[in-house]
Amino acid sequence: MNRRYTYKSFLRGVLMVLITIVFAIPFYLIITNSLKTTSETYSNPFGLPKQIVVDAFRQTLSGAGQNANFIAGLGNSLAITAGSIVLLIIFGSLAAYCLARHAGKLSNLLYMFFLIGIIIPSQLGILPMYIVLRRVGLAGNILGCIILYTCKQMPFTIFLYTGFFRALPIGYEEAAAVDGSNWFQTFWRIILPQMNIITGTAVLMNTLYIWNDTFDQLVFLSGSKASTLPVLIYNLTIAITARWNEIFAAVIISLLPIIILYLFTQKAMMTSMAGGLKG
Amino acid sequence: MTSKKKKWKGGVQVPWYIIIPGLVCSLTAHFIAPIRGAMYAFTDFKGVGEYNYIGFTNFINIFKSKADVAAILNTFKIAVPFVILTLFFGLLLALALKDVIKSRNILRAIYFSPVVMIPMAVSQVWKFIFDYDGPLNILLNHLGLSELTTNWLGNLDTAIWCVLVVLVWQNMGYTMVIFNAGLESIPTDLYEAAAIDGASSWKRFRHITLPLLAPSFTIAVVMMTITGLRVFDQIMSLTGGGPVNMTHTLASDFYYQTWNKFRYGYGSALALILTALISVIGILQVVVLQKKEDSVR
Numbered sequence: 343m344n345r346r347y348t349y350k351s352f353l354r355g356v357l358m359v360l361i362t363i364v365f366a367i368p369f370y371l372i373i374t375n376s377l378k379t380t381s382e383t384y385s386n387p388f389g390l391p392k393q394i395v396v397d398a399f400r401q402t403l404s405g406a407g408q409n410a411n412f413i414a415g416l417g418n419s420l421a422i423t424a425g426s427i428v429l430l431i432i433f434g435s436l437a438a439y440c441l442a443r444h445a446g447k448l449s450n451l452l453y454m455f456f457l458i459g460i461i462i463p464s465q466l467g468i469l470p471m472y473i474v475l476r477r478v479g480l481a482g483n484i485l486g487c488i489i490l491y492t493c494k495q496m497p498f499t500i501f502l503y504t505g506f507f508r509a510l511p512i513g514y515e516e517a518a519a520v521d522g523s524n525w526f527q528t529f530w531r532i533i534l535p536q537m538n539i540i541t542g543t544a545v546l547m548n549t550l551y552i553w554n555d556t557f558d559q560l561v562f563l564s565g566s567k568a569s570t571l572p573v574l575i576y577n578l579t580i581a582i583t584a585r586w587n588e589i590f591a592a593v594i595i596s597l598l599p600i601i602i603l604y605l606f607t608q609k610a611m612m613t614s615m616a617g618g619l620k621g
Numbered sequence: 622m623t624s625k626k627k628k629w630k631g632g633v634q635v636p637w638y639i640i641i642p643g644l645v646c647s648l649t650a651h652f653i654a655p656i657r658g659a660m661y662a663f664t665d666f667k668g669v670g671e672y673n674y675i676g677f678t679n680f681i682n683i684f685k686s687k688a689d690v691a692a693i694l695n696t697f698k699i700a701v702p703f704v705i706l707t708l709f710f711g712l713l714l715a716l717a718l719k720d721v722i723k724s725r726n727i728l729r730a731i732y733f734s735p736v737v738m739i740p741m742a743v744s745q746v747w748k749f750i751f752d753y754d755g756p757l758n759i760l761l762n763h764l765g766l767s768e769l770t771t772n773w774l775g776n777l778d779t780a781i782w783c784v785l786v787v788l789v790w791q792n793m794g795y796t797m798v799i800f801n802a803g804l805e806s807i808p809t810d811l812y813e814a815a816a817i818d819g820a821s822s823w824k825r826f827r828h829i830t831l832p833l834l835a836p837s838f839t840i841a842v843v844m845m846t847i848t849g850l851r852v853f854d855q856i857m858s859l860t861g862g863g864p865v866n867m868t869h870t871l872a873s874d875f876y877y878q879t880w881n882k883f884r885y886g887y888g889s890a891l892a893l894i895l896t897a898l899i900s901v902i903g904i905l906q907v908v909v910l911q912k913k914e915d916s917v918r
Contacts, residue, residue, distance in 0.1 A: 351720075354717065355721075357717075358717055358721065358728065361717075362728060362731060362732075365731065365732065365790070366731060368743070368746045368747065368750070368790070369746075371746050371749065371750065371756065372743075372745075372746045375749070383749075384754055387749075387755065387756045387759060388756060388759075388760075433642040433643040433646065434643055436639040436640070436642070436643060437639065437640040437642070437643025437644060438643075439635060439639065440635055440636075440637060440639045440640040441640065443634075443635040444635065444637065452640075452644070455647070455652075456647060458651075459647055459650075459651035459652075461900065461903050461904070462651065462655070462896065462899070462900050462903075463847070463851060463895065463896050463899045463900070464650060464651065464655070465851070465872065465875060465892045465895060465896060466654075466655040466658035466659060466889070466892045466893060466895075466896045467650055467651065467653075467654030467655040467657070467658050468654075468658070468892075469658050469661060469879060469885060469888065469889055469892070470653075470654040470655075470657035470658050470661070471649070471650065471654045490650075492646055493646040493647070493649045493650035494650045494651075496643055496646040496647045496650065497647045497651055499643075500643050500647065515634060519634060525634050525635050525636060529635075550737055553739070554737075554738070554739045554740060556739070556740065556741045556853065556854045556857065557853050557854070557872070557876065560857075560876070560880075561876070561880060564880075571739060571742070572739050572741040572742070572854075575739070575741050575742050575745070575858075576741055576857065576858070579745060579748070579858065584752075586749050589745050589749075590745070590746070590749075592742075593742045593743070593745050593746070596739060596742050597738050597739060597742055597743070600737055600738060600739070601734075601738075603737075604730075604734060604737050608730050608733070611733075611737060612729070612733055612798045612801075613798075613802070615736070615795060615798055615799075616798040616799050616801065616802040617802075617840075
């Protein structure tokens with residue numbers, strides 16, 4: 343099976359290289375064209391830049407003349423993602439721990455409810471949540487978005503944790519109780535640290551969902567000071583259609599954080615997603 | 622000992638109230654809010670002021686409107702080939718990478734990378750590629766195929782298929798890792814035994830790989846169908862629903878009607894159709910595919 347250098351495997355190698363090149367062309371176009379002048383993106387879209395110019399990046403970072411502050415956008419995206427995830431991990435793990443340690447009909451019913459919450463799409467609930475949060479002044483606001491995502495991603499997070507808590511032997515709690523530890527100390531010092539892998543999965547999957555989501559952020563943040571990266575990109579492309587070098591500079595700036603995260607966690611991201619659960 | 626264990630499982634030690642924040646959040650977003658949304662679907666709510674319950678009027682108007690019917694049809698036009706193509710290419714990539722040893726990890730990382738990127742951002746490069754003055758038309762002109770050039774995203778015959786290309790490109794890495802995981806779980810001695818018995822590589826694929834990949838197919842079909850039905854970002858970034866509002870999907874039409882035209886009731890009716898569609902198809906798929914999975918085994 344492992345005869346390595348037959349002509350068949352050589353052909354397959356060539357084919358794989360070709361497929362990969364075609365697949366990667368969009369990335370090549372983004373990077374090279376972000377370093378050209380606008381007119382060169384039209385006269386020479388395929389080639390390397392005749393002369394590397396970083397004007398597009400300077401334009402984008404200074405607001406692109408469109409009041410689109412990408413540094414602030416980066417901060418907003420980061421604040422919303424981080425804030426939601428902290429709440430999701432705390433409340434999600436507590437709820438799951440409760441479910442796992444209270445066996446019974448009600449517990450199973452709630453477990454099913456959380457599962458259904460994952461399957462059924464949440465679009466229908468966006469408008470009512472938007473109306474309520476707008477009424478209390480939380481639309482167009484980072485806190486409002488954190489509340490929204492915490493609510494939306496909660497069943498997924500609880501579901502993720504519950505199975506693992508259930509599989510954890512009760513002996514840990516027994517031993518801790520003998521030592522006089524109360525439920526919270528046991529949970530915080532002994533139980534949760536054993537969940538590091540699943541906490542990592544929950545953090546990664548929720549990060550990908552929240553960071554990349556456009557729909558809710560357009561609804562809640564359009565035109566506000568709290569605009570996130572997807573919202574800024576959307577507004578920018580409407581404002582400066584066809585200035586591709588600037589658009590691509592913005593694209594690169596907004597993709598950079600997730601690409602850096604991807605470089606360090608790609609294996610974990612792939613295995614989490616391969617399980618077939620998505621928020 | 623057993624009685625003590627029972628006492629633990631009975632949950633004396635873990636207080637019940639720690640479930641409250643998580644439960645309230647979930648109930649709000651996945652139960653109370655959607656029901657409220659479903660109720661809006663039967664009203665003429667415009668966002669401000671009073672509203673009346675108007676029965677199925679919104680739904681009747683949706684089916685009378687050319688653009689909204691197009692949105693429903695587009696949803697399927699995208700979702701069906703999307704599922705087929707992502708499964709096909711994902712399986713192809715996973716199989717191709719199975720025996721590649723040296724560069725497997727780097728290739729896998731490249732193919733999966735679009736999955737983690739903001740769709741609104743990466744789709745911009747495809748808008749550039751499909752632009753009338755863009756790389757695709759330039760390439761076609763160079764190849765002497767200038768009669769094929771068109772305004773790809775502004776042409777009703779091509780716009781939806783361009784969106785499909787972008788979607789498949791961004792998601793085939795996702796199905797690839799699902800099939801990767803499936804392939805890795807197949808024990809190699811099965812192949813060795815089959816090879817000793819003289820089974821051709823097609824036969825090994827047909828009788829070992831495919832049946833044992835059944836669980837992966839289930840996951841991939843369900844995930845891709847749900848992704849394919851709720852396409853939004855790519856529509857917003859590539860066509861914006863145009864030309865003449867004929868390239869919307871249900872999700873983007875819901876956004877457009879609700880937040881651009883402030884027809885809260887009408888938009889909610891579109892969202893209700895989308896939700897019903899995804900829920901029914903999602904549940905049906907899980908049931909049907911799981912049965913099939915069992916019978917293949």
